[in-house]
Amino acid sequence: MKKLFVVFILLTTVISVQAQNLEEKNTFGPRPDLKGDLTLSFGLNMLRNNDVEALDLRTIGNNSFKIGYSYPVQIGNSNFSFNGGINFSFDKYAFSNDTSLTLNYGSNPNTEGQVIIIDSVGSNVIGNGFVEKSKFESNYINIPLEVRYYFNKNRIDDGGFFLAAGGSIGYLISGKTKIKYVEDEETKKIKRKENFELNQFRYGAHLRVGIAGFGAYFQYDFSELFNPGRGPLNTNDEFTQTTPFRFGLSFNLF
Template identity: 35%
Template sequence: MLHYKKFLGGLALSLLIATTSAQAQDTTTTPEGAQPDLPGMLLIDFGFNFLNNAPDDLETRIWGSRGFNVYYLYPIPIGESKFSLHTGLGLGFVNYSFDGRVTLSDEQDSTQFVPLDATTYPNLRKTQLTTHYLDIPLEVRFFAKENYRGFTAAIGGRVGRLINSFTKIKYEDGGTNEEDKFKRRYNLNPWRYGAYAKVGFRGITLTGQYMFSDLFTSGEGPEVNNYKIGITIGLF
């Protein structure tokens, strides 16, 4: 985990190079309106995360609870059909912005949502949990036309490994904007797994994802999981 930032930077650079190569190929060797002739798909998705089975007094802010994934999928055709199996590798960035004066604490026997002291944080602006995952997705996809054109739909799942987590508290003190960041594991489940579905046209789909795994390790935190609603965009 100490070297995860270098890993993220290397993966991001690789994706940038792949995207640049795809754009160059698209302008020189592929007809207008077609996808680059590359053995895979580079995808990004953006959505909003929601906690399921959260305590009654805990709510999240929709806009602040954003999530972002970037991943590469390699296609495996299923015979001569319009279906294909896709698997690959990706990164998941998940935020939970709490609506209220609460944060996470792991100072007791288990991690809990606890209130923030009004004296320490007099003018609270934001309090959130951020998690980063290394994911392996697997999906079955349908394309109505060749070269990823026309109507498309997919169902699949992903397994992810937690590689980073921290809480962040933003507040104003004496007219100055302050930020406290606490990098801890907070008894978060080191693994996540869930299912998702997509439907759309060409490289843009509506996406819904539900995580079956609990957010925290069993017996070491609140029994909550999460789901996400958003869009997925295919870069090539």
């Protein structure tokens, strides 16, 4: 966790060092005269309080992608703005082990529901093949809200240097797993679309720094990855309470 904060601080410092020159020279050129921002965000997903070994993630492949629109409203004549909007997020988690999410129904699914287990990808799934990659994906629609402080209040509408803090709430659209394996020297894929007891609602907070359509962010989810009492069991036979967090870069298309 400390290393991630160091990375975020370094990104913030780099942007801050360039801020004054960008304000004066407008290096990125004029932006289209359209209110609001259409933003693409690319980041890295990680898990906090992950106490299930089978949920361990690879170093790479845990990609986060978001596309969304936000609209700024200046607060009075101050350097602050309130930004609200909507975005769609697509988060991938790549297992470091040859495992995959599996639904495990009780003897009476109508009353006992279902839970998630992290099952080994065995011969019953891929025959005599071997696993190259196994991952799952969660897709949400989100409502982000944030307050920004601009160092130059006259640049709120055209990309001045800012610091921001805010939060968001999201609703699960879909979930899916994908297993990529090799059998008889042929690469094959198995995809399965389910909600996999991923949390139907998620909420969290974020920090952001940016200038001229470019930014860096850190986002932390307060909600658990899985529905309470439905996720995988840890070594103490307790349901995991792991929570995701992510950091990355964002770019405004306008």
